[in-house]
Amino acid sequence: MSKEERKAREKERRRNQIIDAAERVIFSKSLEQSTMVEIAEEAGLSKGTLYLYFKNKTELYIAITQRGSDLLNSKFAKVFSGTHDYTGLELIKIMGETYLNFVRENPNYFTAFMYYESISDVEALENSKYANQCDQNRREALNFMIRALQIGMQDGSVDDRYEPKELAIIIFASTRGLTAMTHASGRGHYFELLDEMEVSITKLFENFLNLLVEGMASKKELKDSGNG
Amino acid sequence: MSKEERKAREKERRRNQIIDAAERVIFSKSLEQSTMVEIAEEAGLSKGTLYLYFKNKTELYIAITQRGSDLLNSKFAKVFSGTHDYTGLELIKIMGETYLNFVRENPNYFTAFMYYESISDVEALENSKYANQCDQNRREALNFMIRALQIGMQDGSVDDRYEPKELAIIIFASTRGLTAMTHASGRGHYFELLDEMEVSITKLFENFLNLLVEGMASKKELKDSGNG
């Protein structure tokens, strides 16, 4: 036990040492501009060793992605932990704010998320435990949101004509869009549109959440939709 | 005139011939898996020639991106052209549907859009006429949306307590989020969540638009927001 266990723990430490180094290097530039040799040197190892712990550069980056994903989910979990007297609708807003704050505080992890989502080589994803964990986290985050919506439908704060699953996905995806823009803008990317238009991101996000909330808040008067 | 002009036209034709070839090659695989030699061969030229027409591989891909961007904008323009009796709110919905349809019909262009937005080397963007055109198109699209909202505020279909610019950006970004998910899902990416949950994208999008519309539709009874 002590034997095998210690080995495994040692191995895990090395792995983390490499991920630490990779974060330092990649976050200071970008994935493309970082080489495996640089990362190895930063970790005080040689290039070959990196490949004993990670299949390739992409898997190493996905390991970083997983860290970010874990961190984000721990924040979501905190929202739901312990006792609180938030309505479902409030929970949704808080989750949105949590997400925005995460992206602002950890832009590099968000960059990693975006890269992760752009990977089209399904093969690479299926065989990676890091990727699996990321997917697992995403599923969990969605479940948090579904829970919030169900709470909201019970306490009357959320319109119960919606399907919680669907609504959760919609909120999830649209919030993602907003934060992606926020992120791009923070990187001085094309979205100086915001500057041009003198729109503050904080205010924008506030309005976005209000819009969502307004849209899904329960209404007194029911009306029939025109869809067949 | 005839002289210089013919030259320029010839050059333009070559350029398009290269972009055509690049689309065929890159769309059949992916940017990373496509080499400049392959593209050159597909175009019936040699690698060196490609570099007479495009600074580098990225610029060539941005040229493809621009095509997609132009195509999308032409579809938006069509929505606004001619006479119609849509309300502002209806125009917003139609724009959203137009966008979704574009992504479904041209997933490869959308992939290009996502890549484009991930470029963090601002230098590369500023010196490229293709990138400038993309940015220009984005601005124009946003202006279409602002116009629709202003129309809506006048005809009473859109809540005029919102700032059109802000609202336009919000709708823009959140719709982008939805379509990105649609796109990822279509690529068999992690978002088999949708399958798992038995949610159809069409229905999802419908609900998303309804949610937005509900949120921004003008309300009879005004209420004060709690924000300082």
Add this chain to the structure above:
DNA sequence: GTCACTTTCTGACTGATAGTCATTTTATTT
């Protein structure tokens, strides 16, 4: 038609880097 000159095109070459693997170093057991 051929010479001089310009424009366009070519593909061998260079440099960079991801990933491999035979060899060396270090740790563990007997």
Add this chain to the structure above:
DNA sequence: AAATAAAATGACTATCAGTCAGAAAGTGAC
């Protein structure tokens, strides 16, 4: 300390973006 196993190394290979000296094609003058 010898034998064996595990971990680490870095020289090597393959691939590919981007370059550039020279070839080929085009243009115009006579």
